[in-house]
Amino acid sequence: MTSDEFDVIVIGGGPVGENAAGRTAAGGLRTALVEAELFGGECSYWACMPSKALLRPGHVLAAAKRMPGVPVGDRLDAAAVLERRTRFTSDWDDSGQVQWAEGAGIVPVRGRGVITGEREVTVGDRVLTARRAVVVATGSVPRVPSLPGLSDVPHWSSREATSAKEVPASLVVLGGGVVGVEMAQAWAVLGAEVTLVIxxxxxxxxxxxxxxDLVADGLRADGVTIHTGAKASSVSEVDGGVELTLGDGTKVVAEHLLVATGREPATRDLGLEAFGIEAGKALPVDDTGRVSGVDWLYGCGDVTGRAPLTHQGKYAARAVGSAILADARDPEPWTVTVATADHAAVPQVVFTDPEVAFVGRTADQARAAGLTVKVVDLDIAVAGSSLHADGYKGKARMVVDEDKRTLVGVTFVGQDVAEMLHAATIAVVGEVTVDRLWHAVPAYPTISEVWLRLLESYGL
Structure with missing residues (x-):
């Protein structure tokens, strides 16, 4: 065994771990970044980047079809789409990520890190010790349902769905969350016969x-068959693929089965049980990322179960890095050492066609939090959207805290609405009153005109 000493050890070399390590290294702390698979993590190779690379060409094709005068075919070049996806993953080669880490003053350590003592991480035959802190940023792993026959049948997780080398003839997707709908649409547009079971x-x-409802309409328009209110009762291997049996006796046969029924924090096999943390459960952290009852241990990203999104995990990682540098204890909300936005100002995009862009609380969540709310709903039907695409179809919702007259939630659904999300996020985080928001004049003619229509419908 060999040993080495650092100020900070970060376990997990995905975007979240990279942000935490980059923050502490930039602050002058000797930082190790430990990764068991590929530096760059799930997002770079099997999630955010490849999935959006698969989806984007279909969006462009659909947008072109909605614009008279633009010459366009009816199908994508699947081989070209897959090749471009592979370029975005660097063909699953992480040497560029390793070079970035080294250039940022981080020491990359390849191997599985296990916490074997106080401020001690063992990686193979190396024992690393941390003078300041150990940060766990190992992300999440697929949650596998207890479905009879599943363990005996080869099936896809999100990794196989985003890294497949060819378009399957047919695909059945189990799960109607973000991964399920995005991958159902991506592969349907690329030419697969897709069935979605939710x-x-x-x-x-x-x-x-x-x-x-709007996303389901978009999926069906792309040829996806949807079974709603459907419970899978068993799965078996058959000639040519798999057979999924539903609770009502319906049988769905496809070449591949994608199981997209959620994810759980990747806290198994890390040695965390010695510190009272149950394997597979989220790390209990405060807003600085410090683990409850363990003064030197931090967590950020999916592993905490707080806001399982790459951008939100990176935000929390920056807070963790800043908190370690400052040795912050009970800092004020909305300062750089705390992830305050995790509670009620989380933005999210679902990259389907139509797109979904959401930030803050839904109307039901706002009411459950005890807020007095007013909900404003509108079709997105303004000059900007009419110019953007023929037959533009979309909806917007604004949830207002009537006591403070501030926005607590905003949802947009429609083509290219993701680009309006940051304005909504600023309004929610900044607690901008509707009276002040009235003076944020939307440019004409853009889809952002919907902001004016929302405020007019509110009563201004």
Missing amino acids: SQDRPLAKFEDFVG
Whole structure:
């Protein structure tokens, strides 16, 4: 065994771990970044980047079809789409990420890190000790349902779905969350026969109710068959693929099965049980990322279960790095050492067609939090949207805290609405009153005109 000493050891070399390590290294602390697979993590190779690379060409094709005068075909060049996806993953080669880490003053350590003592991490035959802190940023892993037959049948997780080398003839997707709907649409547009099986009455059930309805319309328009309110009862291997049996006896046969039924914090096999943390459960952290009861241990990203999104994990990682540098204890909210936005100002985009852009609380969540709310709903039907695409179809919702007259939630659904999300995020984080927001004049003719229509409908 060999040993080495650092100020900070970060376990998990994805975007979240990179941000935490980059922050402490930039602050002059000797920092190790430990990664068991590829530096760059899930987002770079199997999630955010490849999935959006698969989806974007379909969006462009759909947008072109909505614009008279633009010459366009009916199908994508699947081979070119897959090749471009592979370029975005650097063909699953992480040497560029390693070079970035070294250039940022971080020491990359390849191997599985296990916490074997106080401020001690063992990686293979190396024992690393941390003078300041150990940060866990190992992300999340797929949650596998207890479905009879599943363990005996080869199936896809999100990794296989984003890294497949060819378009499957047919695909059945189990799960109507973000991964399920995005991958169902991506592969359908690329030419697969896709069936989506969801247990709720609509996809994306955690969003405002109209979101799932509009996304379902978009999926069906691309040829996806949707079974709603459907429970999978068993799965088996058959000639040519897999057979999924639903609770009502319906059988769905496809070449591949994608199981997209959620994820859980990746806290297994890290040695955390010695510190009272149950394997597979989220790290209990405060807003600085410090683990409850363990003064030197921090967590950020999916592993905390707080806001399982790459951008939000990176935000929390920056707070963790700043907190370690400052040795922050009970700092004020909305300062750089705390992830205050995790509680009620989390933005999210679902990259389907139509897109979904959401920040803050849904109307139901706002009411459950005890707020007195007013909800304003509108179709997105302004000059900007009419110019943007023929037959533009979209909806917007604004949730207002009537006591403070501030926005606490905003949802947009429609083509290219993601680019309006940051304005909504600023309004929610900044607690901008509707009276002040009235003076933020939207440029004409853009889709952002919907802001004016929302405020007019509110009563201004």
